[in-house]
Amino acid sequence: MPSFDVVSKIDLAELDNAVNQAKKELSTRYDFQGAQADIVLAPDQTSLTVKANSEDRVQAAKEVLLARLAKRGISLHALEYGTVEKTGLHNVKQPIKLQQGIPVEKSKELIKLLKDSKLKVQASIQSDQLRVTGKNRDDLQEVIALFRREQDRLKLDMQFTNFRD
Template sequence: MASESSFDVVSKLDRQEVDNAVNQCAKEIAQRYDFRGVDASVSLAGDTITMEANTAERVLAILDVLESKLFRRGVSLKALDLGDKEPRPQGKLYRLVCPLKEGLSQEVAKQITKAIRDEGPKGVKATIQGDEVRVSSKSRDDLQSVIALLKELEVEAALQFVNYR
């Protein structure tokens, strides 16, 4: 009898890369001419990135710089929970708070398992285990086709495939 092969679908962040991207963004903001005198800042505290400036347009410019730094470091932009992407006035400063998303929500996990059930090869099982999805099958080729299917799937999370065995 053939043994089962499996892999896990997760959504995890590399915290060090996020921290490095925020630090690079802060350094670029401090040096750029168009950010002089606008009280611009970006900071990472726990699971939240906070951007501040004296106008809403400058806050969105900081967000653009941050997104480019995250992208260059290989961090998916789906990890930022931007909400309505509208800076809020806080006294004289405008502030945009972006929580970081990590782990698969129940809705995303259900969407993944439904896609595997509907469009994936027969004989592939997908089970939700907390904030990850375990996909198993007797055929490794079927698992490879499921990975290709999930890479094409539009979900609200950055997907990684780990523990392939």
Template sequence: MASSCSFDVVSDFDYQEMVNTVDQVRREIKGRYDLKDTNTVLDLNPTEIVITTNSEFTLDAVTTILQMKAAKRQLSLKIFEYGKIESVSGSRVRQEITLRKGIEAELAKKISKQIRDAFKKIQVSIQGDALRVSGKSRDDLQEVIQFLKQEDCPVALQFENYR
């Protein structure tokens, strides 16, 4: 096989699934007796979720619900980066949860080095916030995917454009 095969390693999530997850959390908050009168607000935008509620105990319950609903919708919990809990007007608390997207440069270099050390016939190039992995054999690329799935990476990894 003379032609080269490749795939991209990315860290991304389905935004529509995140919208559905937040909607489910809002519905559960309205329906649960212990959370009904807490005036909890979830604001979602493409880069973060902001939770405002009346106590840290309620905030903990809401983040647990968020994690459960996200896991049921096949969203990795590694995309959530929790900010510190801030006090806002009165006894209310607020927390920003950043939604991670993309592979940072330092992490990309580390993953690239791990692949090159483990697989001598594979080439890895960093392209923005993704990695392009290429080689002559599709079997070698399958081994790289299995290797990356076994590694404990701080971000959720997906494999796209397998050619």
């Protein structure tokens, strides 16, 4: 029976490259001269922190980071933004969580979407991914098209892997 997996993963090497490029741009840009703007990638690579000495600079640094991520092919749907927090000495930071894997709630939404579409496929949640099986390849391709249409509404970065006939 044909099947495929729906996963949500970030290429960590590309993420590291994008963060390094953004840091380099922040260090050379004129409007950031004298500002302590920095982007920190957590050691376990599950989150980022954008730090600066004002909220405006945090927003500008975040825009530089987002541009670099998009240029490197990392979907911006895979980012969850935290609230802007004040730290000591008039500094401000904003945490950004990186989504690795599909959360169970989103998997349930995808399964509900499949059931509402009346396609003859079955879906099963397997830890942080979703496996979709069907009788023929055409149904699975319709499922992929459906998920791609709904990707923006669900705010979920999805890749389709492990397609088997």
